[in-house]
Amino acid sequence: MQALIDWFTALLADNTIFNAQTLGYYGSGLVTTVQLVFLSLVIGLVMAVPLAIGRSSRRRWISLPIFLYTYVFRGTPLLIQLYLIYYGVVFFEGIQETWLWVFLEDPFVPALIAFTLNTAAYTTEIFRGAIKATPRGEIEAARAYGMSQRLMMRRIILPSAFRRALPAYGNEVIFMLHASAIASVVTIMDLTGAARFIYARYYAPFDAFLFVAAIYLCVTFAILYLFRYLEKRMLAHLKPVEQ
Amino acid sequence: MIDLHGYGPRLAEGALVTLEVAILSLILSVVLGLLTASAKMSRSWFLHRLGTLYTTVIRGIPDLVLMLLLFFGGQMGVNVFTDWLYYQFDIDIFININEFIAGVLTIGLIFGAYMGETFRGAFMAVEYGQIEAARAYGMTNWLVFKRVRFPQMMRHALPGLSNNWMVLLKTTALVSVIGLSDMVRIASEASKATREPFTFMLIVGAVYLAIATVSEWGFARLQKRYSVGFGEAD
Numbered sequence: 026m027q028a029l030i031d032w033f034t035a036l037l038a039d040n041t042i043f044n045a046q047t048l049g050y051y052g053s054g055l056v057t058t059v060q061l062v063f064l065s066l067v068i069g070l071v072m073a074v075p076l077a078i079g080r081s082s083r084r085r086w087i088s089l090p091i092f093l094y095t096y097v098f099r100g101t102p103l104l105i106q107l108y109l110i111y112y113g114v115v116f117f118e119g120i121q122e123t124w125l126w127v128f129l130e131d132p133f134v135p136a137l138i139a140f141t142l143n144t145a146a147y148t149t150e151i152f153r154g155a156i157k158a159t160p161r162g163e164i165e166a167a168r169a170y171g172m173s174q175r176l177m178m179r180r181i182i183l184p185s186a187f188r189r190a191l192p193a194y195g196n197e198v199i200f201m202l203h204a205s206a207i208a209s210v211v212t213i214m215d216l217t218g219a220a221r222f223i224y225a226r227y228y229a230p231f232d233a234f235l236f237v238a239a240i241y242l243c244v245t246f247a248i249l250y251l252f253r254y255l256e257k258r259m260l261a262h263l264k265p266v267e268q
Numbered sequence: 269m270i271d272l273h274g275y276g277p278r279l280a281e282g283a284l285v286t287l288e289v290a291i292l293s294l295i296l297s298v299v300l301g302l303l304t305a306s307a308k309m310s311r312s313w314f315l316h317r318l319g320t321l322y323t324t325v326i327r328g329i330p331d332l333v334l335m336l337l338l339f340f341g342g343q344m345g346v347n348v349f350t351d352w353l354y355y356q357f358d359i360d361i362f363i364n365i366n367e368f369i370a371g372v373l374t375i376g377l378i379f380g381a382y383m384g385e386t387f388r389g390a391f392m393a394v395e396y397g398q399i400e401a402a403r404a405y406g407m408t409n410w411l412v413f414k415r416v417r418f419p420q421m422m423r424h425a426l427p428g429l430s431n432n433w434m435v436l437l438k439t440t441a442l443v444s445v446i447g448l449s450d451m452v453r454i455a456s457e458a459s460k461a462t463r464e465p466f467t468f469m470l471i472v473g474a475v476y477l478a479i480a481t482v483s484e485w486g487f488a489r490l491q492k493r494y495s496v497g498f499g500e501a502d
Contacts, residue, residue: 096477097473100438101472101473101477102452103438104441104452105472105473108459108465109466109473113465116459206332217336220333231341234340238334241329241330242329
């Protein structure tokens with residue numbers, strides 16, 4: 026252990042860019058990125074479930090507005106959605122005087138709103154696809170048992186739809202992690218923000234950005250393995266039979 | 269009528285820049301994708317590894333980080349190279365990595381990795397018997413590619429290709445961050461100057477939606493063309 030600490034101190038001692046302070050920036054950047062991505066994913070997921078049920082409804086007045094929402098949010102760049110909400114909040118007449126400003130002062134909140142709305146739109150479509158792919162026989166069997174629509178949704182359709190949606194949702198999580206890099210555009214000090222700051226300070230683009238790219242790569246692989254493990258456990262019944 | 273405060277013409281110019289970036293990087297990514305797919309399917313161990321490394325690393329890094337690296341680092345790297353050329357061989361050239369080139373290169377590089385995966389799957393979906401038959405006719409490798417593998421591969425690749433294009437189109441918005449005057453940058457400048465973000469951002473969003481809708485229609489026509497002889501199935 027002591028040898029490891031010695032090695033690490035020696036490594037940092039003659040390194041002008043990666044000293045304890047800049048590593049601290051990267052560290053807090055990682056925390057901000059993870060917070061932003063995790064919160065937007067969780068809130069987006071909670072929003073997406075009812076939206077996906079509504080989106081697969083046969084009543085047009087329910088499904089059409091949800092379709093429009095997902096179409097617009099999936100068809101425009103996230104950067105525009107971020108700008109729209111960030112500037113929209115800042116330039117809103119008189120908002121600085123209200124109690125809301127306490128929350129909105131920090132760019133974290135507009136970014137969180139933009140990311141949440143974006144990921145909710147994508148997740149809604151993922152779940153809708155999974156709900157639509159429910160085998161007909163399962164629904165017929167549930168009806169034959171006399172289940173109500175609500176009970177069938179809760180016990181039959183949703184549990185199997187969640188499993189089916191897992192691989193696509195894993196991609197969405199990684200997409201969100203990568204998309205969160207644009208939070209640095211609205212002055213948030215996330216991982217990319219930290220890298221930009223260190224680039225500007227030392228004028229060392231390769232060190233600053235390659236290091237942050239390696240961190241993103243590690244987080245991506247961690248998410249990838251987590252989802253692979255989840256898929257293995259939850260989709261075990263769909264695995265081809267071993268000879 | 270919507271008041272654009274005189275930003276209309278500049279927004280139109282910006283829309284053209286967005287389209288240029290998108291189309292040029294699409295071409296670059298298709299070329300890179302075909303190369304990657306060939307490398308990954310190649311029998312050479314080295315090429316296979318190289319292709320896998322490229323697709324894995326590129327798809328694991330955020331596009332913005334890659335763009336910043338290429339934009340800020342690219343010029344430095346090129347300068348080192350041209351300096352070396354000058355001192356060693358007395359060749360005096362100046363290569364400028366501007367926002368446009370950095371943007372197109374990055375987006376092309378990123379989507380080359382995605383296209384590579386799409387093309388690889390599509391190439392593998394072409395029946396091997398077809399290739400054997402073409403070889404039996406004495407076709408050269410290039411002719412097999414041009415007449416048999418490529419046209420049949422396209423039918424399988426088009427859905428993925430159209431998907432990649434939609435994502436690519438939205439990724440072009442990132443070039444505004446490195447300072448290229450595409451429509452997002454102009455809209456953001458206009459929003460700050462006029463304090464009317466909704467007007468400008470909604471217009472730009474609508475333009476993106478319009479381009480996406482038109483290309484969806486275009487891809488549907490292409491799909492029809494490449495599915496000739498396959499009926500309505502799949």
